[in-house]
Amino acid sequence: MAKGKDPIFGIGRLDEELSGIPARKGVLFFASPAVGNEVFGYQLIQNNLIHNNKVLLYLNRASPKAYLADMKEYDFITNDNLSMIDSYSGITGINSSDGSIGRMIKNPYDKEEIKKAITDELEKDYDLIVIDSLSLIADFFDFDFALSIVDLINNKIKNSDSSAVFLFTDWNYGEDNVDKLISKVNARVDIKGIEKRVIFGQYFAVIKCDWVIGKKFTSVLFKSVKPGGIKIYFPKILVTGPTDAGKTSFIHSASKDAISVDRLGGTIALDHGNVDFKGYKADLFGTPGQERFDPLLKLLGGEAVGVILIIDSTKPTQFPRAIEMLRKTETYGLPIVVVANKANMPGALGIDEVRDKLHLEKEAPLIQTVAENVENIDPNKPAKLKKEGIEAALSALFEELT
Amino acid sequence: MIKTGISSFDDSVGGIDLRKTYLLSGNKESNKEDFIYRAVTSALQSKVAVVYVTTGKPVSDVLSEFSSKHLNIAQYLGTSLKLIDVYSRSITPQAGDNNYTKMLNGPLDLTGLSVALSAMNADMSKEGIPVLNIIDSLSVLLLYNNPTTMYRFLQFVCGRAKMAGISSVFLIDNEMHAPDVNETIKSLMDAVISLKMEGGKRTFKVSGNAKEVLDWKDI
Numbered sequence: 001m002a003k004g005k006d007p008i009f010g011i012g013r014l015d016e017e018l019s020g021i022p023a024r025k026g027v028l029f030f031a032s033p034a035v036g037n038e039v040f041g042y043q044l045i046q047n048n049l050i051h052n053n054k055v056l057l058y059l060n061r062a063s064p065k066a067y068l069a070d071m072k073e074y075d076f077i078t079n080d081n082l083s084m085i086d087s088y089s090g091i092t093g094i095n096s097s098d099g100s101i102g103r104m105i106k107n108p109y110d111k112e113e114i115k116k117a118i119t120d121e122l123e124k125d126y127d128l129i130v131i132d133s134l135s136l137i138a139d140f141f142d143f144d145f146a147l148s149i150v151d152l153i154n155n156k157i158k159n160s161d162s163s164a165v166f167l168f169t170d171w172n173y174g175e176d177n178v179d180k181l182i183s184k185v186n187a188r189v190d191i192k193g194i195e196k197r198v199i200f201g202q203y204f205a206v207i208k209c210d211w212v213i214g215k216k217f218t219s220v221l222f223k224s225v226k227p228g229g230i231k232i233y234f235p236k237i238l239v240t241g242p243t244d245a246g247k248t249s250f251i252h253s254a255s256k257d258a259i260s261v262d263r264l265g266g267t268i269a270l271d272h273g274n275v276d277f278k279g280y281k282a283d284l285f286g287t288p289g290q291e292r293f294d295p296l297l298k299l300l301g302g303e304a305v306g307v308i309l310i311i312d313s314t315k316p317t318q319f320p321r322a323i324e325m326l327r328k329t330e331t332y333g334l335p336i337v338v339v340a341n342k343a344n345m346p347g348a349l350g351i352d353e354v355r356d357k358l359h360l361e362k363e364a365p366l367i368q369t370v371a372e373n374v375e376n377i378d379p380n381k382p383a384k385l386k387k388e389g390i391e392a393a394l395s396a397l398f399e400e401l402t
Numbered sequence: 403m404i405k406t407g408i409s410s411f412d413d414s415v416g417g418i419d420l421r422k423t424y425l426l427s428g429n430k431e432s433n434k435e436d437f438i439y440r441a442v443t444s445a446l447q448s449k450v451a452v453v454y455v456t457t458g459k460p461v462s463d464v465l466s467e468f469s470s471k472h473l474n475i476a477q478y479l480g481t482s483l484k485l486i487d488v489y490s491r492s493i494t495p496q497a498g499d500n501n502y503t504k505m506l507n508g509p510l511d512l513t514g515l516s517v518a519l520s521a522m523n524a525d526m527s528k529e530g531i532p533v534l535n536i537i538d539s540l541s542v543l544l545l546y547n548n549p550t551t552m553y554r555f556l557q558f559v560c561g562r563a564k565m566a567g568i569s570s571v572f573l574i575d576n577e578m579h580a581p582d583v584n585e586t587i588k589s590l591m592d593a594v595i596s597l598k599m600e601g602g603k604r605t606f607k608v609s610g611n612a613k614e615v616l617d618w619k620d621i
Contacts, residue, residue, distance in 0.1 A: 033513060033558050034520040061514075062507030065495030070507065073498065091546060092492050092508060136510060139551040169513045171554045193520070 007128040007163045010047025011230050013220050022211055023161040026154055031169045031191040035202050039074065041132050041167050043229040046076035053081065053127035058118060060087040060108065060136045064101055075227030085117050111145055115152065122156040129153055129164040135171060143177040150184045186210045223281060231281035238301050240325050241310035242318040243289035246341035247271060250310055251286045253385040254394060270300060280398045287329065294328055301329030306401050307336040308393060313348035319357050335400035339393050343368035365396035404534055404569060407444030408437065410621055411606060415613045420532055423560045423570045425588055428597035429577045433604060437597060438536055438573060443473040451482040451526040451533045453519060457542035460490045461503045486518050509546040512555045519559060523566055535563055539573035549583050556590045
């Protein structure tokens with residue numbers, strides 16, 4: 001009997017969608033050759049080790065030391081709960097494993113030795129078995145042998161409390177082979193690139209999962225970040241609204257590294273910041289509010305995937321301008337969150353009044369924000385907005401986007 | 403056309419065509435490295451971005467060899483010249499990336515190589531300048547991976563490079579591999595540049611290019 005909890009993906013979005021990896025289930029990470037899946041493996045292993053799950057890693061893609069060094073670059077540190085079957089060092093003839101972390105396959109070209117090593121290790125109680133990589137097994141031998149390894153592991157986990165994850169890159173092995181493989185796993189997560197001439201983005205998507213019924217899964221953009229690992233990524237979020245509503249304050253409060261092109265506290269070109277929040281990563285682009293800069297609005301709105309519209313709760317006369325700015329940025333139809341800033345200032349409208357005057361639908365997210373130290377605000381510098389409002393706005397937008 | 407800086411080659415062939423994949427084939431004595439080092443230097447001087455993949459020696463050795471031939475490329479490192487080191491981690495597992503080198507885990511990690519090439523090509527293509535990929539060499543990858551795996555890999559990376567408008571040159575020591583392997587790899591390329599040394603002279607020929615040189619010609 002395995003000792004830990006049910007394994008998890010360690011990637012927030014997958015755990016939210018699939019509630020981890022139940023016992024006796026096999027998951028296939030199915031990557032295209034131009035998009036790596038190794039970081040999914042690192043993050044999965046790291047998070048299960050932290051959760052006190054015992055993990056067995058069959059490794060044929062790198063030496064154990066190189067693998068651990070690579071994990072470390074993402075700030076993923078392993079512990080005694082990790083064991084490895086080293087099926088790499090015997091190929092290069094360089095034994096880079098000191099033997100303390102598992103066993104080494106002496107002849108990685110010997111199918112029987114590989115099967116025996118896996119079979120022997122499976123007798124021990126692991127919570128999670130990770131194969132990195134299944135496609136290299138197919139490359140080394142043949143696809144049928146790779147399928148037989150999947151069967152071997154499936155048979156074991158079906159009779160225990162273990163789960164398994166297979167990392168696989170689809171190097172054009174043929175539809176029949178791939179179909180057979182997919183039929184043998186309980187869940188499949190595709191990892192692919194968004195490409196025109198070159199790949200300019202990456203996404204993952206749950207294509208199949210037999211333990212979650214009746215749910216529609218969406219594709220999720222991500223970046224692999226060192227350190228940190230998989231970060232859900234939205235390329236561009238536009239922050240717009242009338243002059244002095246608090247766009248710059250919002251971006252500076254939401255980001256650690258925001259910059260502004262401004263003059264005497266007024267934005268004259270753009271604000272930019274990076275947001276790293278609950279596993280989601282986003283670029284915030286803020287527009288100037290003054291009408292003389294309106295020609296920039298369309299440019300700044302291009303390729304945005306979501307909008308935060310900032311309004312000053314004390315200035316309802318600016319609300320038509322806010323709506324005009326949405327039109328000029330050509331972002332109608334994108335997910336939007338309205339931030340009613342300065343909500344605690346004298347004369348500020350309440351949430352229902354703001355909603356009414358902006359003609360917002362009842363379901364449209366509307367978040368109130370306030371500054372931290374109203375009495376100390378320097379009009380030439382961005383004010384620091386309270387964390388609660390910032391986080392509520394970001395949560396609402398990310399929920400809309402996903 | 404990307405000029406190689408080798409006048410006899412550039413005069414006869416014009417240089418390396420954009421969007422084309424070349425196999426640079428020859429044995430150890432043919433001195434493929436000298437040909438490619440000069441071509442890389444010439445490309446960089448002509449504002450072409452270069453991704454250099456080294457599979458059989460560390461990046462530090464590659465840079466030393468450029469230097470020993472008085473080919474000054476240091477100024478391009480990290481900007482228009484980036485390298486992928488497939489070798490070093492086999493010897494030093496902890497070897498880490500720097501601003502001009504991406505370390506891969508070893509010659510079996512063809513997926514890692516494909517991903518790294520793709521990422522560097524994407525970054526460089528955004529600059530709107532021509533890009534040249536050099537893979538030095540396929541022979542080391544063929545020592546560790548079976549030929550079918552290599553054909554799949556080559557088909558993918560060549561296809562992607564062409565789609566992105568990128569030129570690629572793959573070096574191979576043809577005498578290390580069986581004739582059928584050499585022939586299959588040739589068939590995956592647009593053109594083949596063959597080098598050899600004979601009678602104390604280094605010569606080349608080119609087939610599959612718009613301008614071919616079918617008789618051995620002095621470099």
